[in-house]
Amino acid sequence: AGCSWGYGPKNGPDHWHELGFPIAKEGTRQSPIEIKNAEAKFDQNLKPLNLSYDPTSSKSICNTGTTVQVDFDDCTDRSVLTGGPLCGKYRLRQLHFHWGACDTHGSEHVIDGKTFAGELHLVHWNAEKYCEFNEALKAPDGLAVIAVLLKVCEANQALQKIVCSLECLKSKGAKTDFKDFSACSLLPSCLQYWTYPGSLTTPPLCECVIWLVLKEPISVGADQLANFRKLEFGPCEPMQNNYRPPQASKCREIRKNFE
Numbered sequence: 001a002g003c004s005w006g007y008g009p010k011n012g013p014d015h016w017h018e019l020g021f022p023i024a025k026e027g028t029r030q031s032p033i034e035i036k037n038a039e040a041k042f043d044q045n046l047k048p049l050n051l052s053y054d055p056t057s058s059k060s061i062c063n064t065g066t067t068v069q070v071d072f073d074d075c076t077d078r079s080v081l082t083g084g085p086l087c088g089k090y091r092l093r094q095l096h097f098h099w100g101a102c103d104t105h106g107s108e109h110v111i112d113g114k115t116f117a118g119e120l121h122l123v124h125w126n127a128e129k130y131c132e133f134n135e136a137l138k139a140p141d142g143l144a145v146i147a148v149l150l151k152v153c154e155a156n157q158a159l160q161k162i163v164c165s166l167e168c169l170k171s172k173g174a175k176t177d178f179k180d181f182s183a184c185s186l187l188p189s190c191l192q193y194w195t196y197p198g199s200l201t202t203p204p205l206c207e208c209v210i211w212l213v214l215k216e217p218i219s220v221g222a223d224q225l226a227n228f229r230k231l232e233f234g235p236c237e238p239m240q241n242n243y244r245p246p247q248a249s250k251c252r253e254i255r256k257n258f259e
């Protein structure tokens with residue numbers, strides 16, 4: 001088997017199509033994209049996002065080798081997302097981050113030409129319509145991912161519990177208990193969003209995601225973000241720039257629930 005995908009010069013986003021994921025090049029709804037606010041259409045029928053997260057549903061936090069990820073118990077409807085453009089109940093499965101080598105870039109979505117220092121993804125799947133996550137991956141409405149942009153300014157108290165756990169997650173595969181974490185504490189106060197049909201932003205790049213990109217970023221302290229960069233992809237390879245750049249919009253409609 002060829003070298004596995006990653007974010008390096010030989011196995012990064014520009015190579016994913018030749019590493020077994022042709023959809024990277026041939027797909028019609030690949031993510032992330034650049035969001036141009038003026039071209040997004042206000043849709044009065046878009047409902048507010050309705051999040052009901054049970055903090056006791058958080059289980060563990062791990063270094064996946066490409067990001068740091070908090071996993072939740074998604075066997076029942078303990079933490080769910082409804083509303084927005086969504087039909088049905090989407091269960092929170094995991095949250096993870098993307099960030100840069102420096103504070104000027106690192107986000108996956110780009111807003112009117114502006115890149116952010118990083119991006120938080122809260123991954124949900126349509127457990128009302130599909131029996132299991134892997135089935136949802138094959139469906140155009142299988143997943144709903146909330147994207148929150150990270151801007152470097154004051155430290156973020158809600159992030160601190162994650163930042164403190166990073167020192168024991170340096171190596172790929174490291175994992176530790178992560179109980180009683182309130183995912184909603186990471187969200188900004190304003191939940192206005194852009195929404196568009198897209199994909200996973202890493203292989204297998206399935207075109208199964210309804211994206212919900214929040215307009216309001218959350219803050220992260222410069223030294224908090226510096227701690228993320230101490231994680232490793234692999235031995236002596238600092239985990240940074242683990243983001244895919246924007247992909248062709250291919251005339252997709254982006255809607256927003258604000259004027």
Ligand SMILES: COc1ccc(C[C@H]2SC(=O)NC2=O)c(OC)c1
Nearest residue numbers: 121123137145199200201202203204
């Ligand atoms: C095999 O299933 C997968 C594989 C990868 C991811 C993670 C991707 S998708 C995203 O939004 N950001 C990422 O890094 C995933 O997430 C739902 C599901």
Ligand SMILES: [Zn+2]
Nearest residue numbers: 096098121201
């Ligand atoms: Zn992601």
